[in-house]
Amino acid sequence: MTLSLYLARRFLRALGLVLGAFWGLLFLIDLVEKIRAFDAARVGLGQAAELAALNVPASLYTILPLIVVLAAVVMFIGLARSSELVVIRASGRSALRMLAAPVTVALLVGLLAIGLGNPIVSATSNRYEELVSRYKQGGLATVSIGREGVWMRQGSDEIAGGQAVIRAARANLDATELYDVTFLIFAPDEGPVRRIDAGAARLTPGAWQLTDVKDWPLGASTNPERDATRAESLRLESDLTAERIRDSFGTPSAVPIWDLPSFISALQKAGFSARRHQVWLNMELAQPLVLAAMVLIAAGFTMRPARFGHTGVMVLLAFIAGLGVFFLRNIAQVLGDNGQIPVLLAGWAPPAIALMLAMTLLLHLEDG
Secondary structure (H helix, E strand, C coil): CHHHHHHHHHHHHHHHHHHHHHHHHHHHHHHHHHHHHCCCCCCCHHHHHHHHHHHHHHHHHHCHHHHHHHHHHHHHHHHHHCCHHHHHHHCCCCHHHHHHHHHHHHHHHHHHHHHHHHHHHHHHHHHHHHHHHHHCCCCCCEEEEECCEEEEEEEECCCCCEEEEEEEEEECCCCCEEEEEEEEEEECCCEEEEEEEEEEEEEECCEEEEEEEEEECCCCCCCHHHHCEEEEEEEEECCCCHHHHHHHHCCHHHCCCCCHHHHHHHHHHCCCCCHHHHHHHHHHHCHHHHHHHHHHHHHHHHCCCHHHCCHHHHHHHHHHHHHHHHHHHHHHHHHHHCCCCCHHHHHHHHHHHHHHHHHHHHHHHHHC
């Protein structure tokens, strides 16, 4: 038990060291990028640092498996150079028993990452996007899916600085066709100035094409219902595109994992495809297994006495193997998003394959 706790502490120490190093490196790179990307008169050093600090958690979360494999390499190399690895093996403890502690820690780190880290990353990413849109002085088009239907926001070309809020009962898969839709146009510091109801709206380049329209002049009339007009069709200018709409609500990582099941249900009820979010949910749930596999992969290449030599080559092979698993997950995610493989296979096959290959390597080394 004492040895297991010691190994767990060594792994946590190595993980903290690697995580801190990557945080500092990514922060400096992102800070320089923000200073270069934004006008100095609009975004100062403090604001650029705030943007970088908000963006770093998402980057760290993305490469967490690579951080874990490097932390495991650091731990095993340290044990080998201090001859502690030789002493542990000489005491009769097998490699698999020795790995129980760091693998357990990796599983717990994975659970903590999806339970606590995922919501934090989601919150910081959303705040980052909000600040970026503010500093760029452009209204960021957003889409919200709820029980009441589909909600959007866009800039209004009719009024300088105006905004248009769009609500639809349902939509097609990419939200370019809306049904039972309402457009509410707001002027700065004045409130709503126009309301348009339509049976359907279809997004075309530069505008919404509305059919079965009723138009209320809210700001210029003392009796909007009396002055309301009806039309078979109406063209309403818009800066939205199908790509912007998809980017607004189609990023699964922007939704905290605790809210993801209900968000998926709301997407499906609104008529959207939730496949990307389902794949992301399964990949997040499989995160602890991925981290455990990374520890086993690092052990398979670096858990050997230092006198054997070729330490640098073994470290490089361990990192390449971890990188291979990382890219395998990304490929499976793309295939799952496109519907070429089932959702469960996209989420759970990469960690299962990585675990089996790592265990095969460890058993071979143990028997050999």
